[in-house]
Amino acid sequence: MNAVPGFDASRADPEEDPDIILSEDLESSADGGARTAPDPERRRPLILRSPIARKIITFNLLALAILVAGVLVLNPFRDVLVTQTQRMLVQEAQLIARIFEAELPAFGPVDMAQRDGIDPQAVVDGLRFPAGLEVYVFDTAEQLVARAEGRPEAGHVVPVVDEPLLTGLLSRAWELLSAPFRGEETAATPSGEGAARALLAEALGGRTVWRTGQTPAGDLIFTVAAPIMRGEAVAGVVALTTVAGEIDQVLRLEREQVLQMFLVAILVSVGLSLVLASTIANPLSELAAAAELGRRRGSSRLAGERVRIPDMSARPDEIGRLSKALRGLVAALYDRIDSNEQFAADVAHEIKNPLTSLRSAVETLRMTRDDDKRAKLLDVIEHDVRRLDRLVSDISNASRLDAELVKEEMKPFDLVQMLRNLIEFHRIEAEEKGIELIADLPEEPIIVHGLESRLAQVYVNLISNALSFCGYGDAIRVWAREKDGFALSFVEDTGPGIPEGALKKIFSRFYSERPGDDFGNHSGLGLAISKQIVEAHGGLIYAENVRPTDADKTSEPLGARFVVSLKV
Ligand SMILES: Nc1ncnc2c1ncn2[C@@H]1O[C@H](COP(=O)(O)OP(=O)(O)OP(=O)(O)O)[C@@H](O)[C@H]1O
Ligand SMILES: [Mg+2]
Structure with a gap:
């Protein structure tokens, strides 16, 4: 889940998207109506409480009156x-x-x-x-x-x-x-x-x-x-x-008939208008009442209770569409609220670990007279403080990312040139560790429309992860090709690969699984941020293991492969 997920109401269809879980009371009865709080307004006659009903009736009667007046005058x-x-x-x-x-x-x-x-x-x-x-x-x-x-x-x-x-x-x-x-x-x-x-x-x-x-x-x-x-x-x-008294008599009778017809037509028209108005005004005011209740709850003690938008999506008209859109909107909002809450909880949890360690180190320091032990404890304290410092700056970067992704202007740039520069940048580190860094890039540029510095951040994350997991004699290959309107790029390594169960989890915030000596030096935000950036570009990022054979999923992987696909 993103640190601060992109807000997209169209995607958030409560019926189709299993990610969005509405509270149970959001599901409504089969008739399309919902169990919303009784609206006191509803007790008043439709014509008194609904301007739409009044308008419909007035316009229908106006048309009728013009017709009858026409007949009578002409x-x-x-x-x-x-x-x-x-x-x-x-x-x-x-x-x-x-x-x-x-x-x-x-x-x-x-x-x-x-x-x-x-x-x-x-x-x-x-x-x-x-x-x-x-x-x-x-x-x-x-x-x-x-x-x-x-x-x-x-x-x-x-x-x-x-x-x-x-x-x-x-x-x-x-x-x-x-x-x-x-x-x-x-x-x-x-x-x-x-x-x-x-x-x-x-x-x-x-x-x-x-x-x-x-x-x-x-x-x-x-x-x-x-x-x-x-x-x-x-x-x-x-x-x-x-x-010609008789003619006048006949004319009067005829006029009488027209008027009688008019009277019947008025009654029928008012009746039908009321039915029409009730199919429009009632569901609209139900939706409005639900939304208003949500607004009131936002600032009251009821804030914990979720807003219930009636489900009218079965209606094949604009009201059905509105209800579906509103439900999607509410679901997306709750999704965002949930994810923000989750983010806050994760942050608190992540900060608590080094803080606990820090506190116990400080307490032990007070009681220890042994200089050697004190020096060690001071090392621990320094390590924890650095970890906290990095955590806080990583978290603040991650939480600002969403807003910044929206603000910055996307521009066309050459992905091949960018990857070439990044590989050169990491070459010294790779050589120091005895890792072969292979670039397999096309001669022609691949022009991608996006935020160059942000996408560079993605590849830096991938390459530095690969470098950190590889050892002497390993190789990392970065390659890219353009195909069918997509810029495909790969970062492959011959490192230990990713444990099968962790393939999905590695993109979660704060997920970090590293060998003992590396523990505490990583916040586990690199891939989460990368995913957020790639998705903000409408792209896709995923990880897989490189295996000696496809047939045996349990075989030890030969390395990890990260795939990034972007639209050109
Ligand atoms: N190339 C790789 N080979 C094996 N495992 C990997 C590789 N890249 C990532 N991982 C796994 O995915 C986890 C998450 O990676 P991510 O970049 O999000 O966090 P991190 O590198 O641990 O921390 P940070 O990036 O914040 O310094 C890693 O801890 C590791 O377990
Ligand atoms: Mg990383």
């Missing part, structure tokens, strides 16, 4: 009805005009007002009109010459429709609101004769004209005026007006 149904009624009235007016034309004498003077040549009242009285229709006949002098009203036919059933409930309430508001949007066609016009007269001038020009207006009561009123032709000349005008 009112396509009304337009269709109005056009149909107009067309029917135009036909009716033209038909009556044709009847008048047929009744008019072919020759001789005609005066409708004097009933000379034709009796207009008799003509209209002879016709039957539907109820609500008023017929006016004017002569060319715009004088009303005949008038008739439609009467309900015998047996005609008049539907009695109750004022629709919602529309009754809303229609007044509606009329007020929609008044500014009504076009010219809805300009208030006087009923009956007045309305008919308004079109008279144009109809006397020989054209059939119509207009849709509105009575002061708000009902639609249709007026049509058609000319009565006698040859090429206009002989009079037939005008029809109808107060």
Whole structure:
């Protein structure tokens, strides 16, 4: 484990990474919810406690309201009805005009007002009109010459429709609101004769004209005026007006239906929005509550208890992702806290050994009169003090390493040149000990992107370990090659090799296993630091034994081999 491990939440997947052990209570029930502390907020209705829920509902209702307002304002149904009624009235007016034309004498003077040549009242009285229709006949002098009203036919059933409930309430508001949007066609016009007269001038020009207006009561009123032709000349005008109460009734009913639909849609929309909001807001507030609890615990007596982030990773959406990421984050944080605690414990333990030895040496020194013994004890004390000094500086280097690795800027450099320099640097020491130091390096440079001085530290550790384990007649070979985008480097020696059980342990902090006379001169941090540096470069470092044969794992190793692989 690193002295201060790199912080990587993505790696820290509690499910997949066996290194990260969450406290048992972190595991949650199968339904994706977790046994978190009950949130008092949860007792309040969702809509009151969740701004997200309110937003979802508001936006959904807004969309619905725009739709309904659009339907009501544009009112396509009304337009269709109005056009149909107009067309029917135009036909009716033209038909009556044709009847008048047929009744008019072919020759001789005609005066409708004097009933000379034709009796207009008799003509209209002879016709039957539907109820609500008023017929006016004017002569060319715009004088009303005949008038008739439609009467309900015998047996005609008049539907009695109750004022629709919602529309009754809303229609007044509606009329007020929609008044500014009504076009010219809805300009208030006087009923009956007045309305008919308004079109008279144009109809006397020989054209059939119509207009849709509105009575002061708000009902639609249709007026049509058609000319009565006698040859090429206009002989009079037939005008029809109808107060289309029925159309208004139908329109009101239609509006009522739209509003009822709107009401149902509102209920459905609010319901669905609440369901949607609860699947988003509830789990989010659960996650937030768990995180907040963690923050509060950080500064309270509960600090010992671990934060429980609910496991929603089964959800295939962003909330599942968030929960997974948060759990990973928390696990990585605990991992880091644990490792820091472990580091502190290891440091205390490592310092305690020389301190204990120091104390007993000092105590014995007090009681000893023998000069020889005193000199020996002073040697022990000096050795312990030096050991402590080295330990403390090694520990302080190791604990700063993580921060420094992040701070320093990675640059490209030639690994081959670096190894060549290091070998030259160690050559004198090797020659003094009678060890052959062999360099097997390529001619071409291997350019690695990284922190040159830190990586040099790794190879210095490896070479000095090898030198310390080798004796007269042994050999150390350092070789490197570039392959498939990797810079592979090896430090091999013909020393005693590494005990099989210790192959993994040698990279742990403070693990040092050396022959008797060397004991106490090493802190056991060299390989731990090397591993940390190599991993900070995204690389890999491992150790193996060189064996006479692969088949027999128990055979005495012929030496140790350390492999460092870095990305180029
Ligand atoms: N080349 C090697 N051959 C055999 N054993 C080795 C070799 N290199 C390392 N080891 C084993 O791995 C242990 C840990 O090495 P590491 O470099 O971490 O610590 P150290 O050298 O003992 O102390 P320090 O590096 O702090 O002075 C060594 O004590 C030794 O037992
Ligand atoms: Mg070492």
